[in-house]
Amino acid sequence: MLERFFVKPHTIDRITECWLGPQIEQYVTALADRAYAPRSIHRRVPLLVKFATFTAAKNVKQLEQAENFIEPFIADRLSGRNSDRSVGAHRRDRNFVAGVMRHFFSLVLWEADSDRTRPPLPDPFAVQVPGFFDYLRDERGLRQGSIKHYRHYLRVFERHLGEIGCDPGALTLPVVTAFITIQAQHFGRTSMISLASNLRVFLRYLHRERILQRDISKLVEIPQNYRLADIPRSISWASVQNMLDQVDRRTVFGRRDYAMLLLMAVYGLRAREVALLTLDDIDWKRDRLHVRGRKAEHSTTYPLAPIVGEAIVDYLRNGRPDVQSRQLFWRHLAPQLPLTHSAVSATASKYLHRAGIPVSRPGSHTLRHACVQRLVDRGFPLKTIGDYVGHRAASSTMIYAKVQVGDLREVAQGDGEDLQ
Incomplete structure (x- = not known):
């Protein structure tokens, strides 16, 4: 595989002769299978090879031991760089070296066959309270994303109980309250609401399964979340147009992002x-767009707006990678995978920042709020x-009624005589 990317024989010899030679060749094979560009492989x-030389000088020639020398190697690599370079340039250099090293170990050491990830962490309270996550999934019908939140908060709770030596069957309200008080120092209001709500469900399940003799779930106070207390983080339609103008539609990335x-x-x-x-969600014959993956398994069919249809066609013809999957939006850089929801939201955030639009927590929901607000403003x-x-x-929609920008502007500009 090395011969495919390196022409000079002495270059290949230098790679294969270092003690990490077999692992580097395995890494190159994994990168090629994931459609990494040759220039990316040439940089990595x-x-x-330098890392192999660095660790060999310290008498380290075992992969498991070498992993402990990632940070010293990064520091050694950056120590010789020009001190006049900007802080941003140093940060980019560090991120690149650290990213390459961790990616190498993730494919060569953590994944024996380059197809598996590290084994997942066991569910919290899996031994003491078996069946809780099956209950969330099968009886309550929660999505994996919601169950992931339960795992996160209950893992913190499990660690706390382990530190104080308390068993789930011996839980009392003071123990739970003390835990919530401690976490309030680290979590925000929204996170505290989620934490308390998840604890309530967990405690109720403990009582149902007779692990806990008394049902204390209703005694756990949830921070107040006043209805309609917040306002949507929407932006004006002129700002949306400004954001769309930032997209360079001459590139494959721009065509995808614009759509x-x-x-x-x-x-x-x-x-x-x-x-x-x-691809199956777009009905070109009837000019319809089907959105199936909505909350509570709902689906919606929209008329396909001409501007949206043209953008998707441009992306399909001149931007979408040649892949067999029916997924619509894909990564263009290796590894070649469908875009995740996090990547979609990050794309919206990137262009909002590029347009210089001030908004709290910029992302995909900013555009969703802007869409709703535009419909509200139109009556x-x-x-x-x-x-x-x-x-x-x-x-969920009523909150937009309190942000009638046009009506508020008329009130502000009037003399107040119309107000009774």
Whole structure:
């Protein structure tokens, strides 16, 4: 495999003769299988050869031991760089070296066959409270994303109980309250609401399974979340246009990003819904767009707006990689995989920052809020708007009624005599 990327024989000899030679060749094979560009491989391999030289000088020739020398190697590599370089340049250099080293070990050491990831952590309380996560999945019908939140908070709770030596069957309200008080120093209001809510469900399950004799779930206080207390983080439609103008549609990245941004701005799609779109969801004959992966397993069919259809066609013809999968949006850099919802949201955030639009927590939901706000400003009923963007409850749409920008402007500019 090395001969495919390196022409000079002495270069190949230098790679294969170092003590990491077999692992480097295995790494190159894994990169080639994942469609990494040759220039990317050319940048990574010399760095790994230098790492082999660095560790050999310290009498380390075992892969498991070498992993402990990643940070010293990074420090050694950066120590000789020009001190006049900017902080950003040093950060990029460090991120590149650290990223290459950790990626190498993830494919060669952590994955024996380059196809498996590290074994997942066991579920919290798997021994003491078996069946809880099956209960969440099978009886309550929660999505994996919601179950992931339970794992996160309960893992913190499990660690706390281990530190104080308390068993789930011996839980009392003071123990739970003390844990919540400690976590309040680290979590924000929204996270504390999630933490308390998840603990309530867990405690209720403990009582149902008779692991806990007393049901204390209702005694766990949840931080107050006042209805309609916040306002949507929407932006004006002029700002949306400004953001779209930042996309360079001459590139394959720009064509893809432009189509995704339009889907979020025109239809108010969530990042997850954009990431799950497939070629089969676009009905070209009837000019329809089917959105299937909505919350609570809902689906919506939209008329395909001409500007959105043209952007998708441009992406399909001149931007989408030649892959067999029916997934619509793909990465263009290796590894060649469908875009995740996090990548879709990060794309929206990138262009909002590039346009210099000040907004709290910029991302895909900023465009969703902008879509809803535009419909509110045009006088559409809240029920119609909620159905359009896939709100499950009317209360989700009602918050936009308090941000009637046009009406508020008239009130501010008037003399107040019309107010009774």
